[in-house]
Structure formats: C-alpha cells, structure tokens
Amino acid sequence: MMKSPSSAAMLRRLTALLPAGRVLEAPAQLAAYESDGLTAFKTTPLAVVVLETQDEVIATVRFCRDEKIPFVARGSGTSLSGGSLPVAGGIVITLNRLNKILRLDPAQRIAVVEPGVINLAVTAAAQPYGLHFAPDPSSQSICTIGGNVAFNSGGAHCLKYGMTSNHVLGLKAVLATGEVVEFGGASREQVGPDWTGLFVGNEGLFGIALEITLQLLPRAEMFHTVLAGYRTLEQAGDAVAAVIASGLLPGAIEIMDALALEAAVAAVHAEYPPDSAAVLIVELEGPREVVAADRVRLDEILAKSGAVEVKVARDGAERMAIWKGRKSAFSAVGRLSPDFIVQDGVVPRRRLGEALRRIGEMSREAGLRCANVFHAGDGNLHPLILYNGREPDGLVRAEALAGKILRMCVEMGGSITGEHGVGVEKRDYLPDMFSADEIDCLKRVRAAFDPGELANPGKMFPVTGAPALAQHGMHPLEQAGVISRE
Amino acid sequence: MTAVLSPVTPAELADAVRSAPRVLAVGGGTKPRMSRAAADVVKISTVKLRGVVEYEPSEFTFTALAGTPVREIVATLGERGQYLPFDPLFSAAGATLGGTLASGVSGPGRFRFGGLRDFVLGVRFVDGGGRLLRLGGKVVKNAAGFDLPKFFVGSVGRFGALAEVTFKVFPRPLATRTLRLDAKNATAMTEIFTAAGSARWELDALDASPGEGAVYARLAAPAPALDALAKEILSRWPGTVLADNAAAKLWSDVVEAAWAHAGGTLVKFALTPSQVPEFVAGFPAVARGWVSAGGNVGYLSLPAGAAFPSFATATEGKPAFAWPAVTLRGDVALWPGAPPRFEVMRAVKIALDPQNRFPNLDD
Ligand SMILES: Cc1cc2nc3c(=O)[nH]c(=O)nc-3n(C[C@H](O)[C@H](O)[C@H](O)COP(=O)(O)OP(=O)(O)OC[C@H]3O[C@@H](n4cnc5c(N)ncnc54)[C@H](O)[C@@H]3O)c2cc1C
16 A cells, blocks of 8 residues: 555654654565454554553554544454454554563562563463462463453453453553543552443553553462363253352353364364263362362262263363363364354353354354354353355355354343454444444443544444444445455 | 432433433432532432342342342342352441442452452443443343443442442352451551462451451351361461351441441541551541451541541641542541542543533532
C-alpha cells in the first residue's frame, strides 16, 4: 500500500518524537504484525512502534489523540478473535519490551508488572515464595499480562479461581484521551466503584495498561489429577454433572473429544485409554489432608461413571503430561488440518451434552470436522473448526458454522465468549446477546474513555449497528477493504 | 421530602426512576450513610422488588431481584448445600442483595475466594435515562461486553438503580473450625496474617479483633482434615479451638458488626496486612475496630458524635492516611480518604446518567 503524503509526514513527526529505530515502516517489518492468533485475517498497519518505557507509550497515545490516528495495542498477538488485528491507516503499539516485574511482595502476595510481562513469568518469579498467578490460559508461555487484562483471559481454573479480572487489584493506564489514571491498589479490598474491574476486559478500547497489580495465591500443597476415558461424550458429560452435584469444588474439570485426542496424540504423543471417544480430566488441589478426603469422594463418583479406564497421576511428571496433552490441543489440531478456527462460547453447564450433540450435527451438515476441547466445569466450549483455506469458500463455511454455534450458545442462555473476547470475529454477534439500548450503553462507556474512537476501533461493536446476518460471501471487513485474506 | 416510591417489578423501577428529576435507590437501610442524599432526591425503596428469578444449583448461579433480602438467599442456597462464599454483611439486619452489591462490602469469607466483586456475574439496572438494561451474563463465565456488573460494585447507586443481580455460588464446605490465636498487638497480627496468608492451610477466613488482642482463623474442609490442620496452626501460635456454637456466634457477630458502637459511625478501609499496625495505632480511645480478610480490610467504629481520627498529624486539612475508605454509617464524609478523582470518572457518570438523575459520587 502506498502511503499518502500526509501519512508520511505524520510518521516523520512520530519518528521525531521517539528514540531512533522505534518506528517500523518497511513492508517486511510490518508483515510480522499483520495478523494475530486469528490468522485468517490480516491488515497492514501504517507503521508499528516498538516502545520500551511507559513515558514513550503515554507520548505515543497523546500523539495519536492529537493527530487522530487509530492505534492498536499489541502484546504477543495471540488473540484468537482478531483483537490485536491492526487497523488500516493506524499504527500498532507493541508492548513486549515493557516487560519488567516492578515489584514482587511476597508478604502482601502481589506483583506489580508492566504490560509486556509474559503470563508464565509472573508465576516463575513468584514460585520461590510458594506463590503463583492463577489465570493460566493455554497460551501462558507466550501471552502477555497486558493482553490478559484487555481480554479478561481465563484458563483451566476459572470455576474455582475466576478469570484475570479476579486477580487484578489495581492498574495504571493511559486512556485514549491521553489521561493517565490509577485505579485500585495493593489491597485485596476495593472502595468505591470498581474502576479496575471495568477496565479489565475492555479489549483495548479504553487505552493502554501501563502497570498492573496482580494478586498472587499460595501454590496448592497437593494435586490429585485424574484422567478418565469414556466411550461417549455424553458419559463424560454425565460424570461432570455427578462431580458438581457431589459438592466437590475441583480446581479444573476439562473434556477433550475424540478428534482432539487424535490431535494431541499426533502432536505431543499423549497417551489416552484405548477406545475412548472422550477424556475427562479432573484435578483436586489443596492441603494434603483435604485432598486425601476429597479424592475418596471423587474416586467413588468416577468408579460409578462407566469409564473405560481411570488413570491417576502418580507424580508431578505424570500430572504435567496430562496437562501438556490438554494445553497443546489447540496447536495440535494444526496437525490434522491446514487451517482451523478456535471458537469460544459458553452454555449453561447442564446443557453441555445437548450443545455438543448439536455442534456435531451442525458440523456434519456443514461438511466440516470439528474437534471439541472445553472447560466443562464452567460450560466454556472451544470447538475447533477444521477447514481448508485453499478451498474458495473454506473460511466462509467455517465462519458460518462458528456463527451458528455462537447463536446456539446465546439461545441456550450462555455467551458468545467465555474468555477469548469479541474482537473482530464476533462483533457481529454482540447484538445476539445485547439489545440496541444495551449496546448503546456500552458504546457510551467506551466514548467516555475514548471519545475519538481511536483505541482499537472496529473491534467488539458491529460496524454498521445493524444486526448481523449469517456471513454469506466475503467477511464484512473484507468488503470494506479493511482486511484481506492470506 | 416526597413519598418513597416502592416498585414491585423491574419495569416499575424504570418508571420510578423516570418519575422524578433526582432519585436514589435504597435497600434495607443497613448502611444509611451511603443512601444519604440532598432533600430534593426522591428515594426509591427496593424492598418490594424481591424474589428469586432463577436458581439452578447445578449451574452454581442464581438470579434474584435487587431488593431480595440477603438472609432469604442465604437460606435458599443453604437448602441446596450452597452459599455465597464472601459472607454478605448485615444479613440478619435486613441487607438486600442490590444494596450489598452497590455498597461493595464483603464479610470474612472474602479471604479465601475473593469478595463480592469476584462473585457478581450480571446485573439488570435502570440507567439515568430510565432504560432497563442487562449487562454481564447468567453463566459462570462470560467475557462479552464491558464488565459493568463489576463496576456497580461499590458504586453506591450513583450510576444506576439495580433491578436484578446474578451471582456465582459455591458448594458449602462440609465442616468448619475456628481457632482463636493470641496476638497481643497489631504487629503480632500482621505477622500471623502474612505467614498464614501464604501457608499451605488455605484458611477460609482470617480476621482480628484489635481490642481483644486476638486473631480468628477459620478452616473449612472435610471434617477428617480439620484436626490435623488445626493442630499444626496451634503448634505455630498459641491459641484455642472455639466450640461450634461460640464460633457460629463469633462469625455472625462479625457479619452483623455486633462489635461496633450501636448508632455510631462505621467506616471501611482497604488496607494491606503491613498497614494494620499503623491503622490500629491511629484509633482514638473511644474507637473500636475490626480487621478482616487477613489484614486487607479494616473497620473503624466511633460513638455517635465522636470526631474522625486523623491517624497521624494531618497537614493542611488533608487526611494523613492514604487508605481508601468509605463510610457505611454515621455522620462523616462518605469517602473519608479523599480518593483520587480522574476526568474519565466524570465522563463515565455522564455516559450512564446524562441528566444527573442519581446523586454524584461526591455529593
Ligand atoms: C494456542 C493458544 C491458546 C490460547 N489459550 C487461551 C486460553 O486458554 N484462555 C484464554 O483466555 N485465551 C487463550 N488464548 C487467547 C490469547 O492468548 C489471550 O487472549 C491472551 O490474553 C492474549 O495475549 P497477547 O499478549 O497475545 O495479546 P494480544 O493478542 O497482543 O492482544 C490482545 C488484545 O489486548 C489488547 N492489548 C494488549 N496489550 C494491551 C495493553 N497493555 N493495554 C490495553 N490493551 C492491550 C490488544 O489491543 C488486543 O485487543 C489462546 C491463544 C492461543 C494462540
């Protein structure tokens, strides 16, 4: 894309504002930033700015405000909903180099971090004190705290421990207005409206988080991790219902279906009970005396659940192997198909079985394969839709199936996203969940933080305001020329 | 002063909000300072806006109208072996769910799994334009839209009137045991808070009574685990095990703030464990206090009419403490700590309440 003379002049002013070498403009440099984890979409930004300090971020945001340039904050670019997809005519602000843990206070059990700190690095720093950072998205070895905050990211332990928001005590941010704000603090208690809670999950539409205060939890003394194989998905679902009904509160309850198992076997040589069409993973955690008492109850329930085989992790290595198979499932599916979309919807837990049956039917109708990996404890589905991007309508059919699944989630009383956010991909489904007045309310709140709609525009809200129809033909963003396909 | 409005349905609540230029929703009145407002503000009582809308124990969620008394919900959940782990305050005194959410106060159980903010999933509310809106969700996990349900926690009715609330709940622990540990001064309390906070025991509650020189630690676990855990804790700090009925009374007294001066001032502070000694040292002789959530929450109670302490030498009329604070009861400032205010806060107020129908945060 040719830069207009006015953009070129603007970029010269931006370059002058920052230390040398921070503004990337060469096509080869920009290529790495054209997509995020939703690789089906790409947009070339005007430029990418690589920032190293909070002051540079503040100056850049104020520059964007004054020059009315849209900007997209970017951590590691692992968003699965197009959250960090660049905006045409805008700049990308990368935050990976703001990666200092500013303070780790084991007595108060908090860490104060810059946004580019990697999720797992927080736990690594806390580990010597017997502490950890609870939110554990499968991408935790690469995704940043800034991205986690923007998306209120989850992981496998949300039923018991909540999402990122439940672990953010305070933050400092530069808003799209250029105002620098500080919300919350080191206490676990809040006073007044929960501004911190409002900021978390804003999908980059309010501004850029500069410093985040995270609560750390003591690492559980003991884990009891069980993997059970079932001949049918329904049986696995029934086992979850029985565990929940028993009054146990496991740290994690996960299910993988046959196709997901096949992928994990191919990718990381995971081993599962033979003849299993579904695998259930349940993990208890806590003081050893508590786990000893709880596991008796869990073992009894699983013994009666019709499992083909129940495997208990005997040590840390076996536990890690179980989790490795589960956490690699997304990328493992790449071995089965040239392209795939990771979806993220929520249904009431009691309707999981019905939801999976319908997903099976819908994918057969669509002629697409769909693997299911999900957080069964909280009804959070992750259908992985396999397609071939080289087929002319491959992506369109896959997106259409994804859309049907999301509508089903809403119909069942659930949500279009449990943890991956709305981003670009699901923005047309927001009206399925919220009325026009409710969306207007959300937009007004957004305008309070970003009256010029400069922070990550084109995300979360439907572009035209009209309710979305099933996507026929090109994606609306493609039609608008905002994005194009690889 | 106009007659109080008493809507019965969410739609009637919206009518009530639209019926006057200045309004404020009021629940059970257990935290009267928060609903004090100028004379031209019409009070909308939520006490008739009550009842459970949806409760599905297998989902770990319930939805109820905002005026539903907390004690009714506690009983309903209890019948199915579930509970609100943050121990909502003033349950016996008649607190409502909506008022509890809007005041943002949590009881001792917030220590383990988090406070009220960590259990609210969705709200239905009337904005300043009189529109009935639902944000958040009804399932335990949801990331669609901005998290306004959390924002309403502690918003003291200044941004909207709550009509309906959805919470996550947990299975109730099979058994509990409460230990009374000696802590002769606040430094000893901080020492226990810090050590116990990262210990393997996973305490359920950890409060302290500065007046008594005692820390109360509650374990919640299957019964067979309790003996060993209690023994280990008591080998670390001298103390005793409370009899079950004494423990039940203790925690119910904490939830009702029975330790506080009747009819006096009650102020909540957000602290860190290491600030507890300074907090306690600043108490005037007439004050009573309580420390909750392992030193993260402090309560100060003063007899009616007593002056608010400065906690240190105040300079230029500014309070010398930096702890965020809010007044629940009594005749002192709503936000004694003079919290920082940012431009965006005014902008959000205008976004949700363009006609300034609800009082301002600092009114
Ligand atoms: C293999 C794989 C597995 C995954 N598993 C999970 C999972 O289990 N659970 C889960 O919840 N997610 C998961 N994700 C999604 C993704 O990792 C998360 O959304 C993550 O939080 C994104 O972090 P990031 O650093 O890559 O952010 P990016 O993708 O760079 O950005 C995400 C969004 O945050 C904004 N943003 C980034 N930094 C800031 C900041 N400092 N201030 C304001 N806004 C900012 C961006 O503008 C964008 O909108 C997975 C992704 C992959 C690829």
